Amino acid sequence: MDQIKDNWFSESCEMWPGATFSFEVTKVLHTEKSKYQDVLVCDSKSLGKVLVLDGIIQCTEKDEFAYQEMISFLPLCCHKNPEKVLIVGGGDGGVAREVAKHPKVKQIVQVEIDDKVIEVSKKYLPFMAVGFDSPKLTLHVGDGFEFMKNHSNEFDIIITDSSDPVGPAVSLFQENYFALMKSALKPNGIVCSQAGTVWNDLELVSNTLNFCRNQFPKAAYAIASVPTYPSGQIGFVIGSLDGDVQFDVPQLVLSSADEDNMKLRYYNSDIHKAAFVLPTFVKKRLA
Known part of the structure; x- marks a missing residue:
């Protein structure tokens, strides 16, 4: 206040x-x-x-859909058959809302540490909290770190929708977290985490990507425009156990009709490809 x-x-x-x-x-x-x-x-x-x-x-409310759609559909559309998805964080319900739209997703498990965020979102942010109403979703209030320790080789996709690396989210930006996600994935599984913006902290982005690279045979950084985030941009680190995956070539290509049926306002298959095209100074640093 x-x-x-x-x-x-x-x-x-x-x-x-x-x-x-x-x-x-x-x-x-x-x-x-x-x-x-x-x-x-x-x-x-x-x-x-x-x-x-x-x-x-x-x-x-004005621009949340850009972030929610990209952190969800980038990994979902890179995987050939993303049937079971784990969401860590995402207490506003927005990521669950988007993941539930994917036609191949059968089961969503979400672990959010702060029940107050869920409660407040349901009351004041129903346009996102509608994600909690999906019959595909099982919601747990607890620590995602601890949850994954007890769930090995279980998920096709793990999405980490965290706040910035201050307070309760600090542990989600460390290499041991990427190692833990790796252990919770099925073969060819994919992870995607919020990873900050190159305009404010290129070192954080580089370190987070390196943590992912150390655990996964294939890793990359992608960007999206979200005007109300610092610098107007946010990035995602994505990693795959499939060393042959091409992140910038979506496995599921959406038609205009698909976009309309899924009520997508930001993500499309061309945006997916473009998200991995980075400025020269970023390419050089992340190389």
């Missing part, structure tokens, strides 16, 4: 010193401190409803 002054919220974080993103607040809908983090939901003049955790914007 102390980040709202004169009805303007300004995001601040040690990860991007000297810069901020601000939006005009029309109403504070909810604020509390959960067991793990500060939770704020507010309505805004131009972005719709906004979820903020520990002072950092997690999603806005």
Whole structure:
């Protein structure tokens, strides 16, 4: 709440010193401190409803679909038969909403550590929390790290929809986490994790990708445009146990009719290919 002054919220974080993103607040809908983090939901003049955790914007009604669709469909469409999917995090329900759309997905297991995020999202962010209503979904409240220790060789896809590497999400950006995901995958399984932006922390991106490369025979970094995230861009690290996979060649190519039926607003098969095309300075650093 102390980040709202004169009805303007300004995001601040040690990860991007000297810069901020601000939006005009029309109403504070909810604020509390959960067991793990500060939770704020507010309505805004131009972005719709906004979820903020520990002072950092997690999603806005205006552009959340770009992030949710890309972190879901990039790995899903790289896999030949993604029948069983694990989501770690994603307490707003957005990733579950998107994963459930894929025609080959039969079972979704989600593990979210903070039950307050789920509760608040169901009440104030139903456009994302609708994902929890899927009959494909089994939801667990708990630590994804601990969950995977007890589930080996079980999933085709693991998607880690985490906040930034501060607070409860720090452990999800370490190499032992990628090793744990590897052990929970079936043969040819794929992982995809939120991995930050090259414009604010290229070192973080490089380190996270290297952790993934150390565990998986094939790994890559992809980008998407999300205007309300720092620098207006977010990236994903994706890794596969299939060394022959071509990340920029989707196994499932969607038609315009498919996009309409799935209610996709950002992801399409051309965007999938383009997501792996990186600026020169990024290619050189990540090489």
